Amino acid sequence: xNYNKYINFEAYAEKLSCALGLKRQLVGVTFFYSQSEYDLxxxxxxxxxxxxxxxxxxxxxxxxxxxxxxxxxxxxxxxALGFVPVDEEFSSGKRYKSLGLYxxxxxxxxTAAEICLLKDKIYGFSLRPLGTCVMPPHVIIxxxxxxxxxxxxxxxIYSFGPVQPMGSMGMQGVCAELTVRPHQTQEINVSLLCSxxxxxxxxxxxxxxxxxxxxxxxxxxxGVISTINSAESDKKKESLMKRADEMNLKMDVQLGTAYYSPxxxxxxxxxxxxxxxxxxxxxxxxxxxxxxxxxxxxxxxxVKNVTKAHSLKSNEKIHVVDNISLDIYDQExxxxxxxxxxxxxxxxxxxxxxSEPDSGQIIFHGKSGDKSNFNLGYISxxxxxxxxRTVQGNVEIGLELRGIPKxxxxxxxxxxxxxxxxxxxxxxxxxxxxxxxxxxAAVIRTLAYDPDIIFMDEPFVGLDVQTRDExxxxxxxIWHEHRKTIILVTHDLTEAITLSDRVILLTARPAVIxxxxxxxxxxxxxxxxxxxxxxxxxxxxxxxNDLSAEVLKSSKDNDNE
Amino acid sequence: xxxxxxxxxxxNRLLIFIIVSAALLSWEIGANMKIIKTFYASxxxxxxxxxxxxxxxxEIFIHLGITLKEAxxxxxxxxxxxxxxxxxxGRIKWMADLFEPIISALYGIPKLALAPIFILWFxxxxxxxxxxxxxxxxxxxxxxxxxxxxxxxxxxxxxxxLMGASRYQIFKNVTLPSCIxxxxxxxxxxxxxxxxxxxxxxxxxxxAGLGWMVQYATTxxxxxxxxxCILTLLLIGLVLNKGLKYCESRLLRWRPNIV
Numbered sequence: 052x053n054y055n056k057y058i059n060f061e062a063y064a065e066k067l068s069c070a071l072g073l074k075r076q077l078v079g080v081t082f083f084y085s086q087s088e089y090d091l092x093x094x095x096x097x098x099x100x101x102x103x104x105x106x107x108x109x110x111x112x113x114x115x116x117x118x119x120x121x122x123x124x125x126x127x128x129x130x131a132l133g134f135v136p137v138d139e140e141f142s143s144g145k146r147y148k149s150l151g152l153y154x155x156x157x158x159x160x161x162t163a164a165e166i167c168l169l170k171d172k173i174y175g176f177s178l179r180p181l182g183t184c185v186m187p188p189h190v191i192i193x194x195x196x197x198x199x200x201x202x203x204x205x206x207x208i209y210s211f212g213p214v215q216p217m218g219s220m221g222m223q224g225v226c227a228e229l230t231v232r233p234h235q236t237q238e239i240n241v242s243l244l245c246s247x248x249x250x251x252x253x254x255x256x257x258x259x260x261x262x263x264x265x266x267x268x269x270x271x272x273x274g275v276i277s278t279i280n281s282a283e284s285d286k287k288k289e290s291l292m293k294r295a296d297e298m299n300l301k302m303d304v305q306l307g308t309a310y311y312s313p314x315x316x317x318x319x320x321x322x323x324x325x326x327x328x329x330x331x332x333x334x335x336x337x338x339x340x341x342x343x344x345x346x347x348x349x350x351x352x353x354v355k356n357v358t359k360a361h362s363l364k365s366n367e368k369i370h371v372v373d374n375i376s377l378d379i380y381d382q383e384x385x386x387x388x389x390x391x392x393x394x395x396x397x398x399x400x401x402x403x404x405x406s407e408p409d410s411g412q413i414i415f416h417g418k419s420g421d422k423s424n425f426n427l428g429y430i431s432x433x434x435x436x437x438x439x440r441t442v443q444g445n446v447e448i449g450l451e452l453r454g455i456p457k458x459x460x461x462x463x464x465x466x467x468x469x470x471x472x473x474x475x476x477x478x479x480x481x482x483x484x485x486x487x488x489x490x491x492a493a494v495i496r497t498l499a500y501d502p503d504i505i506f507m508d509e510p511f512v513g514l515d516v517q518t519r520d521e522x523x524x525x526x527x528x529i530w531h532e533h534r535k536t537i538i539l540v541t542h543d544l545t546e547a548i549t550l551s552d553r554v555i556l557l558t559a560r561p562a563v564i565x566x567x568x569x570x571x572x573x574x575x576x577x578x579x580x581x582x583x584x585x586x587x588x589x590x591x592x593x594x595x596n597d598l599s600a601e602v603l604k605s606s607k608d609n610d611n612e
Numbered sequence: 613x614x615x616x617x618x619x620x621x622x623x624n625r626l627l628i629f630i631i632v633s634a635a636l637l638s639w640e641i642g643a644n645m646k647i648i649k650t651f652y653a654s655x656x657x658x659x660x661x662x663x664x665x666x667x668x669x670x671e672i673f674i675h676l677g678i679t680l681k682e683a684x685x686x687x688x689x690x691x692x693x694x695x696x697x698x699x700x701x702g703r704i705k706w707m708a709d710l711f712e713p714i715i716s717a718l719y720g721i722p723k724l725a726l727a728p729i730f731i732l733w734f735x736x737x738x739x740x741x742x743x744x745x746x747x748x749x750x751x752x753x754x755x756x757x758x759x760x761x762x763x764x765x766x767x768x769x770x771x772x773x774l775m776g777a778s779r780y781q782i783f784k785n786v787t788l789p790s791c792i793x794x795x796x797x798x799x800x801x802x803x804x805x806x807x808x809x810x811x812x813x814x815x816x817x818x819x820a821g822l823g824w825m826v827q828y829a830t831t832x833x834x835x836x837x838x839x840x841c842i843l844t845l846l847l848i849g850l851v852l853n854k855g856l857k858y859c860e861s862r863l864l865r866w867r868p869n870i871v
Contacts, residue, residue, distance in 0.1 A: 405770065427774055435771035439789040439866040448785065449775045480866040500775060 060265075063272045064181040069294050069302065070275050071199040075111035077181035079188030079265075080230055082173045083117075089175040092117050103128030104225035104248035110178040111194055119175030127247070128226035132176070133169035152222070162220060167232040187265050192229050196257045200241055203261045205282070206275030207239040211267060217241045224248050229262035237264045239271065280308045349381040350416040351504060351536040352402060357411030359397055371397045373561035374411070379504075379538060381416075384530055386539045386547040388594070389557030389565075390602040395540045396508050398562065402538065403429050403506045415504075428497035428505040428535075432512040434489055436481040442468070442492050443477040449500030467495040470532075471525050487518035491525065498533060507539040511546070519546075524578045526550060531575055544594055548572075549581055556597055559605030568594060654835040662836035663843055676844060679822040682738055682810035686745020687802055694750045694802075695795060698757025703783075708758075715754065723747050723809075727816045736817050745809030752805055753798035760794025761787060793867065796860055803852050807845065 083089040094117040102125040120134040144160030153159040228242035242260040295302040354377040360368045371394035447460040471491040558565045642648040643655035701708040734740035814823025829837035
């Protein structure tokens with residue numbers, strides 16, 4: 052084993068920062084087990100009691116300090132770092148239960164047992180930017196964005212193989228999850244940073260924490276660089292190389308080595324993973340030139356042999372939906388089209404649980420599986436904003452119903468309002484808004500409470516073309532950012548193709564699935580440009596042909612009646 | 613408010629002022645020229661003098677206080693009962709099926725005709741007038757609340773329900789706020805009705821109050837005093853209406869046109 056590289060860790064620290072493009076410095080945590088050790092360390096001592104995470108934040112900006120028990124101000128870190136013994140109240144879960152953090156005592160107890168607490172008694176610790184550490188630290192903390200975190204985890208796995216599930220409890224982020232856990236398990240760990248540190252230390256929204264035990268550090272850095280070579284685009288690599296040049300570093304990164312780049316696939320064809328088609332009647336549209344969005348295999352909602360009839364006043368029954376089965380995947384954008392009056396809206400309301408099917412089942416594959424715990428969003432063509440609430444009040448109602456505190460609601464709502472350009476209208480009432488703005492408010496009202504599935508029933512009916520285009524653009528952006536499962540019903544084929552991953556064509560009443568079309572257009576899409584691409588035109592024509600056949604059929608049926 | 617409508621407002625105010633002054637002036641002149649008999653109709657100057665005396669002697673406050681007390685209690689109890697019954701019957705279908713016809717049938721009785729009965733039941737004191745006021749107010753508020761609850765937008769209810777709202781949350785966040793305009797309409801009518809109830813009750817039998825004063829002054833041919841009382845009632849009505857309008861504009865800011 053080459054021990055030299057373990058001593059030369061400053062160089063690896065630099066390499067990692069450069070490879071990932073880290074904005075913050077890596078922080079090395081060193082524990083001191085005795086007073087003499089502590090006194091020997093020549094770091095400045097923290098002056099006033101500070102929370103542990105605030106100290107770490109300070110060091111990510113380049114400072115170096117040491118601290119002992121009396122300098123740690125937060126009880127969470129005092130416990131996590133073993134400065135205060137764990138009492139009965141904590142280990143029994145009573146404390147967490149009393150704070151209202153977990154639903155019952157059992158749950159609180161199990162969580163309390165999972166929280167990583169330092170078992171060895173320490174006297175103090177020092178925190179330094181990794182590059183300035185004299186001795187190898189015990190643990191290395193990186194506060195980074197999700198991309199960088201992913202790369203770090205992948206780099207670790209490259210060298211060490213799969214890891215245990217990440218120990219992120221949402222509690223005690225920097226102290227327990229990023230310091231104690233990697234030290235104890237000697238494995239990488241990711242933390243989403245607890246709410247306390249998120250707000251008191253004001254980490255940016257996109258920041259989270261990854262932490263490594265020192266023993267895994269060098270191999271992880273090597274893994275990171277290797278996986279960058281095989282998985283990142285040339286564009287990313289170019290900016291990385293530029294960074295390396297500026298820092299005067301030699302990085303072992305080559306262009307054109309990504310497994311999906313054309314050059315690489317010529318040398319060694321890598322089988323591309325594309326979800327198998329679910330139906331036989333797939334559109335014959337070429338997919339070879341475009342990079343189809345890889346579809347997550349997780350099911351979101353399944354429709355199984357659902358039938359529904361409406362009864363008329365004359366006691367006659369009309370079969371609207373006839374034995375339809377359909378699987379929709381997580382994060383998929385599916386559009387249902389069909390001749391008017393074919394039952395597409397009925398199918399949607401069945402899926403959303405607004406009405407019950409006569410036979411068959413709708414199955415949700417959520418976390419709980421129980422529909423009542425399942426968050427659904429529904430945007431209909433009619434305006435259902437509450438006229439007596441301001442726009443702000445309307446958008447936050449879903450959060451309010453869930454008991455989210457006011458300050459938090461405000462943050463969420465402000466962000467969404469900005470996203471769709473409604474900022475400045477917080478205090479307006481719905482009657483003061485234009486049709487398009489109302490629709491936007493309705494869309495973000497649904498997004499605000501973060502539903503698992505959003506149903507849209509011809510949401511843009513009655514809006515002028517320009518507003519429609521803008522809203523479609525908004526929906527595309529929103530889907531891109533929030534990655535929801537969205538099921539849209541429309542009669543507008545252009546809208547259907549522009550927005551979705553999959554278009555489902557229903558027959559005339561009673562509705563059955565006539566065919567399905569995968570939309571092979573790459574994302575992110577541009578509403579205007581996409582309409583002029585060959586794939587779009589081709590697909591549009593094909594669906595249009597099939598649809599008009601159905602429309603013809605349905606009008607014939609009506610004539611016969 | 614733009615300039616044009618403001619100018620229009622001022623012009624209208626001015627016109628109203630001119631019309632009213634002209635009417636009062638011709639009354640005064642007519643009385644002085646003995647065209648109008650002051651014995652029956654009095655005259656503005658005499659009314660003003662009497663009104664002044666009425667205030668200065670402090671008598672007005674005793675009577676006004678009693679009448680207002682009766683009307684306010686009547687309005688209060690009538691509104692509470694009206695809203696509660698409206699909400700309960702509006703929400704629970706079998707209760708509505710059972711009680712709505714009964715309440716409607718009782719509504720057919722002219723309530724003022726019941727005043728003597730109430731005096732028989734509750735005596736000559738304030739209670740009988742409060743009860744009469746409350747009954748008048750109750751019907752107005754009840755019907756509008758009931759109607760309001762029934763006309764809640766089902767689409768909004770469905771939308772909020774889908775967001776995961778409980779029955780109570782739907783009631784609090786949708787049903788109640790959407791009823792407020794209806795309830796206000798009921799209360800607006802109720803203010804007038806409560807005063808009416810109090811005054812008529814006093815006519816029937818009382819020992820104080822503006823209604824009693826009117827009755828007493830009429831029988832003793834003090835037309836000036838009758839008119840002073842009517843003037844007082846007019847002013848009270850104006851103040852209450854203004855107050856309600858203000859409340860309305862605060863509560864119903866979310867509606868496009870508040871008339």
